[in-house]
Amino acid sequence: xxxxxxxxxxxxxxxxxxxxxxxxxxxxxxxxxxxxxxxxxxxxxxxxxxxxxxxxxxxxxxxxxxxxxxxxxxxxxxxxxxxxxxxxxxxxxxxxxxxxxxxxxxxxxxxxxxxxxxxxxxxxxxxxxxxxxxxxxxxxxxxxxxxxxxxxxxxxxxxxxxxxxxxxxxxxxxxxxxxxxxxxxxxxxxxxxxxxxxxxxxxxxxxxxxxxxxxxxxxxxxxxxxxxxxxxxxxxxxxxxxxxxxxxxxxxxxxxxxxxxxxxxxxxxxxxxxxxxxxxxxxxxxxxxxxxxxxxxxxxxxxxxxxxxxxxxxxxxxxxxxxxxxxxxxxxxxxxxxxxxxxxxxxxxxxxxxxxxxxxxxxxxxxxxxxxxxxxxxxxxxxxxxxxxxxxxxxxxxxxxxxxxxxxxxxxxxxxxxxx
Numbered sequence: 001x002x003x004x005x006x007x008x009x010x011x012x013x014x015x016x017x018x019x020x021x022x023x024x025x026x027x028x029x030x031x032x033x034x035x036x037x038x039x040x041x042x043x044x045x046x047x048x049x050x051x052x053x054x055x056x057x058x059x060x061x062x063x064x065x066x067x068x069x070x071x072x073x074x075x076x077x078x079x080x081x082x083x084x085x086x087x088x089x090x091x092x093x094x095x096x097x098x099x100x101x102x103x104x105x106x107x108x109x110x111x112x113x114x115x116x117x118x119x120x121x122x123x124x125x126x127x128x129x130x131x132x133x134x135x136x137x138x139x140x141x142x143x144x145x146x147x148x149x150x151x152x153x154x155x156x157x158x159x160x161x162x163x164x165x166x167x168x169x170x171x172x173x174x175x176x177x178x179x180x181x182x183x184x185x186x187x188x189x190x191x192x193x194x195x196x197x198x199x200x201x202x203x204x205x206x207x208x209x210x211x212x213x214x215x216x217x218x219x220x221x222x223x224x225x226x227x228x229x230x231x232x233x234x235x236x237x238x239x240x241x242x243x244x245x246x247x248x249x250x251x252x253x254x255x256x257x258x259x260x261x262x263x264x265x266x267x268x269x270x271x272x273x274x275x276x277x278x279x280x281x282x283x284x285x286x287x288x289x290x291x292x293x294x295x296x297x298x299x300x301x302x303x304x305x306x307x308x309x310x311x312x313x314x315x316x317x318x319x320x321x322x323x324x325x326x327x328x329x330x331x332x333x334x335x336x337x338x339x340x341x342x343x344x345x346x347x348x349x350x351x352x353x354x355x356x357x358x359x360x361x362x363x364x365x366x367x368x369x370x371x372x373x374x375x376x377x378x379x380x381x382x383x384x385x386x387x388x389x390x391x392x393x394x395x396x397x398x399x400x401x402x403x404x405x406x407x408x409x410x411x412x413x414x415x416x417x418x419x420x
Contacts, residue, residue, distance in 0.1 A: 008327045009301045011090035017326035019093070022402035025393060032410045035418070039092055040073075040107075041065040042085070045135045047113065049128045052121050059115050061132050064092035065145055066108040069412040072143055073109030074099060074350060076150025076179075077132075077157070079125075083112035087300075094321055095350065098343040100405035102382045104354045107409075109145050111136075117152045126160055133164040140165070142175035142361065148353050149179040159184060175360035178353035187356035189371035190349075195229025196372065197348015198319050199237060200379040201340050202293055205315050208387070209338070211292065219243035219252075219289045219313070222297035223272075226319045226346065228263055230297060235259035243281075243289050244272075245298070250286040251278035288312060296323035297346075304328050311337060318342035333396050341398040343405065344386055351378050 008014070016037070023033050045061040062085055065073040075095040088110045095108030113132060117125055139145060149158055158177045162184065165176045174185030182188060189196070206216055218239045220227045223246035235241050240256040248271035251257065257278055265275050272280070287294065287302060290312045296302045297319025303311065308324075308331035316332065317340040318324065324332065324339075332339060352375055359365045366374075390400035 008304060008325045010086055011300050011322045012086040012093070014322060014326035015090045015093050018329070018398065018402050019406065022399055022406050025395065025399065026403055026407055026410075028406065028410060029414065031418075032413055035413060036067065036406065036409060039064050039066045039089060040068060041139070042089065043136065043139060044085070045132065047128060047131050047135065049124060049131060051124055059113050059128060061111070061113040061135075062088045063111040063136055063139065063145070064088045064109065065139070066092040066110075067096040067409060068107045069409050069416060070100065070107055071105035072107065072141075073145035074106035074148070074353065075109035075111070076148045077111035077113070077153050077161075078151035079113050079115050079117040079128075079153055079157075080151055081114060081116045083114045088112045091321060094343055096409060097402060097405035098347045098350055099354075100408040101343050101386065101401050102347045102351050102378050103385075103408065104351060104378075106146070106350070106354065109147070110150075111147060112150075125157070129157055129160040130164045133161045134168065137165065137168055140176060142173065142357070146175070146353075146357055147177050148350075155179060155181045155186065175357050178356040180356070185356070185360045187352055187359055187371060188366065188368040189375070190352045190356055191225060192229050192233070193352035193371075193375060194226045194319070194346050194349035195231075195233055197351065197375060197379050198226070198230045198295065198297070198317055198345055199233045200348070200376050201345055201383050202234065202239075202295075202315070202317050203237070204380055204383045205293075205317070205338060205340055209314070213238045214240065216240060216293060217242045217254075217256075217291040218293045218295060219286070219291040220295045220297055220319070221245045221250075221287065221302060221323075222295075222299075222319060223263070223266055224298075226349075227295065227297035228266070230295060230319060231257075231259050232263060239293075242291060243286060245283070245286050246272060247298075248272050250281050250283060251275055252281050252286070252289060253278040293317055295319050299323070301325055303332070305331065308332050309335070311335060313337060315340065318345045321346065329396075329398060339397050340383070341386075341401045344382055344397075344401050347382065348375055348379060351375055 092110035099106040180186040294313035300322035308328040
């Protein structure tokens, strides 16, 4: 594999490339630049876990806390054999900028454990989670770092973390994590929040370009909690969802998919194979389908210098973290594609996580209408903030989002002063 390709697909390199460009356009104070460029803390853990056969296996885990200038670190924990420190470092940095873009009082954090959860029993996953949590006791907490679910973790994982932390504290601490079951301090609307936030920003982009919702074709890569929720909500809103993909395959119907029927089929069969109400297309072809909105909502590095020039969308709404590499940005910009960047587009999840943290801390919980109304206000305001910065500096919306976020974090860092 060429060296350039390795660099292009390194998520931390992509994040830093955009950070550097935005910082230069902002004429950022060199001393603030040095501080914001690096994470505050990187923790590597070696986690011994007794497996079901009685033998021990040692897993490698990470927690990166990027910035505390605006509040506690905030970010998910992922379980995957592909977890790397560079990936976790990049995701923690993205969380700092994401929280700043939507102007909520968190910095960025991220965690990960190198494991294959699909090959582990519930008991093994619980023991792994509890030991990971106990090893991080001095570094997490409602005022320090608030984890959340991410790839291959869920409400149950968060319940184990909350319980482990609470046992050590000797009292129940619901605000130590978000994404919990509603019954133990979770927020209504949290599961759908990222997909709903995507709907809200897509609505604003459609208004901006005077497009008709009913004539707007949407292709969504990812059919899980983010992509599947976005597809369902956009279908109900009247969008024409023409393509949907998951790990098992990609389907397309130029006249519009029966999204509820397809989601029901996926739930029953765990695959799109055998689905006969749409055409099946290849993965490379899928991202290049003709549409108004392309929504990569699966994983990073899907749009690269290899395929960016073949995109046929008008709006790129990034549901995943880092789906477009930094090297592909210029190609996307040259095609006049309007980008709703990941640090804005998928910020609905962390926004409602913030709502959950607030509700836990005050012991008073909102109904779902209130959650969704507050989410709508923040997503719309943030979209408009990014567009204003783009117009003010004559830059694309991705750079505008980074500039907005960096400027907010830099201001807070400077006004607090540097303790040394």
